[in-house]
Amino acid sequence: MQNATITVVLGVEARPNQLEPLARAAQTQGTHLIVLLLSETPALPVYSMGVGELSTYSLPAGWQADVDAAREAVEKQRAEFSQYLTDQGASADVRAVCADASALRNTVARAGLTCDAVLIGTDLRENSRLFEDIVHAALFETAAPVLLNTAQAKVGLTPQSVFVAWKAGIPATRAIRAALPTLRNAREVTVALFDPISISAYDGENPGTDVAAWLTHQGCNVAVQQYASGGEDIGTAILKRAKETGADLIVMGAYDHSRLREMVFGGTTRSLIEQSAFPVLLSH
Numbered sequence: 001m002q003n004a005t006i007t008v009v010l011g012v013e014a015r016p017n018q019l020e021p022l023a024r025a026a027q028t029q030g031t032h033l034i035v036l037l038l039s040e041t042p043a044l045p046v047y048s049m050g051v052g053e054l055s056t057y058s059l060p061a062g063w064q065a066d067v068d069a070a071r072e073a074v075e076k077q078r079a080e081f082s083q084y085l086t087d088q089g090a091s092a093d094v095r096a097v098c099a100d101a102s103a104l105r106n107t108v109a110r111a112g113l114t115c116d117a118v119l120i121g122t123d124l125r126e127n128s129r130l131f132e133d134i135v136h137a138a139l140f141e142t143a144a145p146v147l148l149n150t151a152q153a154k155v156g157l158t159p160q161s162v163f164v165a166w167k168a169g170i171p172a173t174r175a176i177r178a179a180l181p182t183l184r185n186a187r188e189v190t191v192a193l194f195d196p197i198s199i200s201a202y203d204g205e206n207p208g209t210d211v212a213a214w215l216t217h218q219g220c221n222v223a224v225q226q227y228a229s230g231g232e233d234i235g236t237a238i239l240k241r242a243k244e245t246g247a248d249l250i251v252m253g254a255y256d257h258s259r260l261r262e263m264v265f266g267g268t269t270r271s272l273i274e275q276s277a278f279p280v281l282l283s284h
Contacts (some may be wrong), residue, residue: 001157001181003030004116008151009108009167011235012039012074016084018121021156026090030156033092034111035081038104040130071098081141101130105137112142117178119147122276135273139254145178145283146254149276159248159279160187165194165238165268166211171253175283176211179251182281183220190245191215191224194234235271242247242278256281257276 008022010215014037025031040258078096085092097107112118120136124131138146149156162183166172176183183189195208208224215222225245229237242250272280 001025001029001031001116004031004157004181005034005114006147006157007034007036007108007111007115007118008121009036009038009118009124009138011126012037012077013123013126014077014121016081018092018123019081019090019153020088022119022151023085023088023090023092025157026092027088030159031086033090034115035085035092035094035159036106036111037077037081037094037096038105038124038130038134039070039098040104040127041070041098041100052161067098074098079128084208101133104130104135105141108134109137109141112138112261114207115144117147117281118142118144119150121151122149125276133152136159137281139284142278145175145281148273148280148282150249150279155279157182157247158185160271161207161245161247161249162189162249162251163238163242163245164189164191164211165252166191166208167193167253167256169253169284173253175251175253175281176215178283179281180218182249183215183251184218187221189215189220189222190247191222192238192241193224194237195229196226233268233271235268235275237249238268238272239266239275239278247278249279250280251281254284 006018009257022033043210074096078094082094085094097104108118120134120138122133138144159182162179164176191208191211193207198205198207207226212222212224227237227241238250250272252272269282272282
C-alpha cells in the first residue's frame with residue numbers, strides 16, 4: 001500500500017513494539033499511521049433514592065476516580081506510542097480516546113472515512129464485545145476495508161501469496177478493489193470458489209474466469225481454483241485451503257448474508273472474524 005493512510009485501532013493492553021512491522025512499512029512505503037488507542041470508561045452506575053419530585057440521584061464513591069485513572073493510563077500509553085514511532089522514523093498521528101462504547105465506535109467510524117484501511121489490533125480481542133463493536137463500526141460505517149490479524153504478521157502489509165475467497169456479489173468485489181494495490185505486488189494470487197454454480201445467474205458458465213481476467217489485466221499473477229466443500233463449513237474450508245496454498249493474506253467480502261442471520265446462525269464472515277491465525281482483509 002504505497003503512500004497509504006492506515007487507521008490502526010488498539011486497546012489498553014497494546015504495547016509500542018507491536019507496531020514494528022507497520023513502522024517499517026511507514027518508512028519504506030510512505031505509509032501514514034493514524035493510531036487510535038481506545039479505553040472504555042467504567043460503566044456509569046446511577047443510583048436513585050426517593051420517589052417522584054423528591055427523588056435524588058447519586059454516583060457511587062470512587063467512580064470518578066476510576067474514570068480519571070483510566071484517562072491518565074491511556075494518555076501515558078499515547079505518549080509511549082508517540083515516542084516509539086518518532087524513534088522509528090514513522091509518519092504517525094497517535095490519539096488516545098477514553099469514552100463509553102458508543103463514543104469509541106463513533107471514533108473508529110469517523111477515522112475510517114478518511115483512510116485507506118482500518119487495521120484492528122489483536123489485543124482488542126480480550127474484550128470480545130468491544131472487539132465486535134469496533135469491527136462492525138469499521139465494516140458498516142466506513143468505506144475502508146478492515147484488516148485483522150495483520151499488525152504483527154511477518155509480511156505485514158506486503159503479502160506475497162494472497163488467497164481471494166470469491167463469491168459473486170458487491171462485498172467480494174469491494175474487497176478485491178480495496179486490495180488491488182496489494183494484489184498487484186503479490187507473487188501469486190489464488191482466486192478460490194467454493195461449490196460454484198456454473199450458470200450465468202450465479203457464478204457464470206466458467207466460474208472465476210471473469211475475475212481472473214480482470215485481475216490479470218491489472219497486472220496480477222492469478223490462478224483460479226474451484227473447491228468442493230464436502231458439506232464442511234465454508235469458513236473452515238477457506239482457512240484450510242488458504243493454509244494449503246501458503247497464503248499470507250485472505251481477501252473476502254463480508255456479510256454477503258444479512259448480519260442478523262450470521263449473528264443468530266453463524267456464517268463465513270463470523271468464522272473469519274473470530275479466528276486469529278490468518279491475516280484477513282474484509283470489505284462490506
